Amino acid sequence: MPRRVCGFCGGADVSKEHVFPKWIGRLLDTNDRYRVAFVRPQRAKDWVQLDIGIQVHMPCKRCNSGWMSDLERRVQPILTPMMTSGGRMPLDIDDQTLVAGWISKTVMVLEYAGEDEPFYTADERRLMMEAQIPPDRTWIWAGRYLGRVRGHWSVLGLGFQVSDGRTIPGKCTTFSLGQVAVQMFSYRSRKGPAVQLNEVPMATGPWDTSLHSLWPVLTNGLEWPPTHHFNDEGLARLEARLTQRPPLLWRVRRGK
Ligand SMILES: [Zn+2]
Numbered sequence: 001m002p003r004r005v006c007g008f009c010g011g012a013d014v015s016k017e018h019v020f021p022k023w024i025g026r027l028l029d030t031n032d033r034y035r036v037a038f039v040r041p042q043r044a045k046d047w048v049q050l051d052i053g054i055q056v057h058m059p060c061k062r063c064n065s066g067w068m069s070d071l072e073r074r075v076q077p078i079l080t081p082m083m084t085s086g087g088r089m090p091l092d093i094d095d096q097t098l099v100a101g102w103i104s105k106t107v108m109v110l111e112y113a114g115e116d117e118p119f120y121t122a123d124e125r126r127l128m129m130e131a132q133i134p135p136d137r138t139w140i141w142a143g144r145y146l147g148r149v150r151g152h153w154s155v156l157g158l159g160f161q162v163s164d165g166r167t168i169p170g171k172c173t174t175f176s177l178g179q180v181a182v183q184m185f186s187y188r189s190r191k192g193p194a195v196q197l198n199e200v201p202m203a204t205g206p207w208d209t210s211l212h213s214l215w216p217v218l219t220n221g222l223e224w225p226p227t228h229h230f231n232d233e234g235l236a237r238l239e240a241r242l243t244q245r246p247p248l249l250w251r252v253r254r255g256k
Contacts, residue, residue, distance in 0.1 A: 006060035007112060008068075008129040010122070015061045019054040019109050020151070020177065021072050027080065028150050028178045058112040063129065068105065071132055075102040082224060083178035086144050091212075091222040100140045100215035101132040107173045107184050110153060119157070119171040119186065138186040139197060140215035141207075144225035145181040147232040152176050154239045162199045166192055170200075174239040181230055183211075183238060203241040210234070 004014040018025070059068060078095050079102070081087050091099070108125055111118040124135040134140060153175035161167050170187035187195055210228040230238060 004057055006063055007058045007108065007118070007122075008063045008125050009060060010126075011060045011062060013060045013062065014057050015059070015064060016055045016057050017059055017064050017109075019056055019106065019113060023072065023076060024079075024083070024177055025053060027083065054110075054113050056109060056112040058109050067129060067132070071098075071102055071105060074098060079180070082142070082144075082180040086146075086179045086225050086229075089224050091214075091224050093217050093220050096214045096217045096222060097133065099142065100134050100217070101128070103140055103142075103182050103184055103214070104128055104134040104138070105132070106175070110155075110173065110175075114155065116157075119188075134184070134215050135186060137189065137194070138184065138215060139213065140182065140184045141211040142180060142182045142214050143211045143238070144179055144229040145176045145231075145235055146179060146229050147235060149176065149232075150178060152235075156239070156243060158242055160199075160201050160242075162192075162195055164192060168195055170242070172239075172242045174235075176235060181235055181238065182214075185242065200242065203237065203243075205234075205237055205241055207238075207241070211238075 005012060006014055075098055078089075078091070078099055081089060082099075105128055108118070108120050108128060111120065120135060127133070127135065153173065156172040156174075157169075158172060159167050159169050166189065168187045168189055170185060172183065172185045174181065174183045176182070185200070187200075189195060206228055210226050210230055212222055212224070212226050214222075
């Protein structure tokens with residue numbers, strides 16, 4: 001059996017940790033069912049579990065109780081109202097960077113809950129540990145969600161072609177926690193110019209009015225929440241907007 005090393009620092013002493021930290025579980029009181037979906041080009045997987053207490057063997061104790069716990073502590077005052085009330089609040093550059101960093105950290109830990117090889121590289125995880133900022137070639141959005149589930153996450157592996165003929169692999173992770181829905185999309189390209197967002201095939205939708213772009217940071221004066229919110233159907237469309245496939249059907253109902 002291969003020796004487990006920390007996904008961030010490479011150190012030993014890896015422990016089993018919650019992907020979504022306990023303060024979020026307590027805050028959202030997630031007795032509701034929690035929806036999980038993996039969508040890959042070859043096969044799709046979709047299941048429902050009872051809470052958001054997903055645990056992974058990924059960070060070491062030192063990372064978890066050090067910079068990761070510090071990141072949780074700093075993001076908590078911003079994320080809490082976003083998850084629970086949707087009340088109006090300004091998000092400045094520092095807030096957006098902090099939330100985008102937290103989303104990237106969560107997505108990188110989440111990768112270890114699946115069976116696939118991680119999309120993000122050891123260098124990108126190390127950068128996360130050192131600077132708590134998202135990796136290059138990444139966009140992150142956030143919107144408000146008012147629907148039936150307390151939380152969900154979905155992972156989409158994809159490849160798309162750009163105008164010069166290159167096929168670019170990418171990964172899109174969407175998750176919701178309470179009233180906030182986020183999406184992180186990254187791509188790999190070793191050669192050629194950087195991909196522009198308008199080269200990424202995207203289903204039409206009310207993205208401009210229901211999503212704020214958190215990363216790259218575009219403006220200092222972002223007002224939360226966006227004008228429109230997502231309902232269940234909207235969230236399903238959001239998670240599938242980078243694929244030609246129809247959105248997965250939502251099978252989760254409140255309670256049993
Ligand atoms: Zn570590």
